[in-house]
Amino acid sequence: MPTSLPFVDAPPPERRDAARNREALLEAAVELVRSQGVRAVTMEAVAARAGVGKGTVFRRFGSREGLMAAVLDRSETEWQAAIIGGRPPLGPGAPPLERLLAFGKSRLLLNITHAELIDAAGNPVPPSLEALSFNTMHVRYLLSELGVTGDLPYLASALVAPLDMVVLGRRGARADVPVDRLDAGWADLVHRVTGTT
Amino acid sequence: MPTSLPFVDAPPPERRDAARNREALLEAAVELVRSQGVRAVTMEAVAARAGVGKGTVFRRFGSREGLMAAVLDRSETEWQAAIIGGRPPLGPGAPPLERLLAFGKSRLLLNITHAELIDAAGNPVPPSLEALSFNTMHVRYLLSELGVTGDLPYLASALVAPLDMVVLGRRGARADVPVDRLDAGWADLVHRVTGTT
DNA sequence: GGGCGAAACGGACCGCGGTCCGCTTCTATT
DNA sequence: AATAGAAGCGGACCGCGGTCCGTTTCGCCC
Numbered sequence A, B: 001m002p003t004s005l006p007f008v009d010a011p012p013p014e015r016r017d018a019a020r021n022r023e024a025l026l027e028a029a030v031e032l033v034r035s036q037g038v039r040a041v042t043m044e045a046v047a048a049r050a051g052v053g054k055g056t057v058f059r060r061f062g063s064r065e066g067l068m069a070a071v072l073d074r075s076e077t078e079w080q081a082a083i084i085g086g087r088p089p090l091g092p093g094a095p096p097l098e099r100l101l102a103f104g105k106s107r108l109l110l111n112i113t114h115a116e117l118i119d120a121a122g123n124p125v126p127p128s129l130e131a132l133s134f135n136t137m138h139v140r141y142l143l144s145e146l147g148v149t150g151d152l153p154y155l156a157s158a159l160v161a162p163l164d165m166v167v168l169g170r171r172g173a174r175a176d177v178p179v180d181r182l183d184a185g186w187a188d189l190v191h192r193v194t195g196t197t
Numbered sequence C: 001g002g003g004c005g006a007a008a009c010g011g012a013c014c015g016c017g018g019t020c021c022g023c024t025t026c027t028a029t030t
Numbered sequence D: 001a002a003t004a005g006a007a008g009c010g011g012a013c014c015g016c017g018g019t020c021c022g023t024t025t026c027g028c029c030c
Helices: A016-036 A043-050 A054-061 A064-085 A096-113 A115-121 A134-145 A152-168 A179-194 B016-036 B043-050 B054-061 B064-085 B096-113 B115-121 B134-145 B152-168 B179-194
Strands: none
Touching: A016 A043, A016 A054, A016 A064, A043 A054, A043 A064, A054 A064, A064 A096, A064 A115, A064 A134, A096 A115, A096 A134, A096 A152, A096 A179, A134 A152, A152 A179, A152 B152, A152 B179, A179 B152, A179 B179, B016 B043, B016 B054, B016 B064, B043 B054, B043 B064, B054 B064, B064 B096, B064 B115, B064 B134, B096 B115, B096 B134, B096 B152, B096 B179, B134 B152, B152 B179
8 A cells, every 4th residue: 555645647756866866966056056156057067066977967957047947946935935925015914015015125136146046047948838927926916906907917027027137137227226226216117007106 | 641540549440351251250140040040050150151260250259149149230220220210100200109109019029020139149248338228228218208207217127128028038928928919018018107198 | 572560360179068878776566 | 585667877979159379361561
């Protein structure tokens, strides 16, 4: 008798050695980022440090971007938890507008902090319905709470975009603009879009 | 006696062979893009097609991104001319709001058309005050014409961002969203930001 | 035309991301 | 414990972006 009843059609679990290697690789990657910066994280270096072959890194994470995304995922998950179930004004409990502004500021800071990593993580793999990222979903929800009408998915993307631009640094705001100003600018943008004062 | 008086401190002109090679390389690159797509444009392929060495390509364009930017520059310049001095509503003559909306639609289409190329061109080289790209400068100007007050540089970037997001495809709108909707969404955004109906 | 310094050239070379495939290790089953 | 077949492994190999430096070409001046 199996120790736990599997869900029907559940994908077979990861083999034990595979899981061990995944963990070792992730830890190696995190440590390399911490000690030598994102640029030093080559697939071979990570493999060597984890004591496995290069092929294994690619099997587990698919690509360098995938590996970076996995590294990023740790802090990102934590942050998302703070949004979903944390304390106000980031988490539920505060009025929507306040939450929205807090979200923007927090996301901005996070983007700046993890700029290199986010950049190295690139686009998430699936080119399909990932349009509904966590960020846009959340903003979209807050907009609806605020009673904003219109193409909410689009408006949400449009609001999130300037926050990301800072990181991508592409044809837009530059890093030498002080954070306060970016934050203030975004707040103004939010007010204009939501029609609040 | 020199055939033309040089400007003071003007950088020495390009040597004749250098100019010839630049032209040949650019033509080779354009032709490769046209016939085989952006992905096929490897530095070695371009060099071979132009009948020069690989090193020359790098000397002229610095990097693959630089080369792509140079290729892109051709159509981009033409487009910019249409904005600056073309016929209304894109060019001067139409009311600012109309121009702004025309700009958005046009830019959106252009971004979609040249998506691969723009992506391959990456960030422009100088990480300095390039905050003032042509697009943001123009939007900023139109906003001021509309009498919008506030942090105009920021608002301009924020408006341009969603247009670019389509291309970068990052954590935002996806390619499978119909263009009309992107256009309509952007128009709505403009109205909200500018406080117009 | 000849000579000279500077600019440009070209291709061998390097590092890294990514693939491939023969070999090893795990685990379910009896 | 033995076994079989699937899952995982690893490192040789490839292609491309980018660098380097000895050689060639250019164009100015005599």
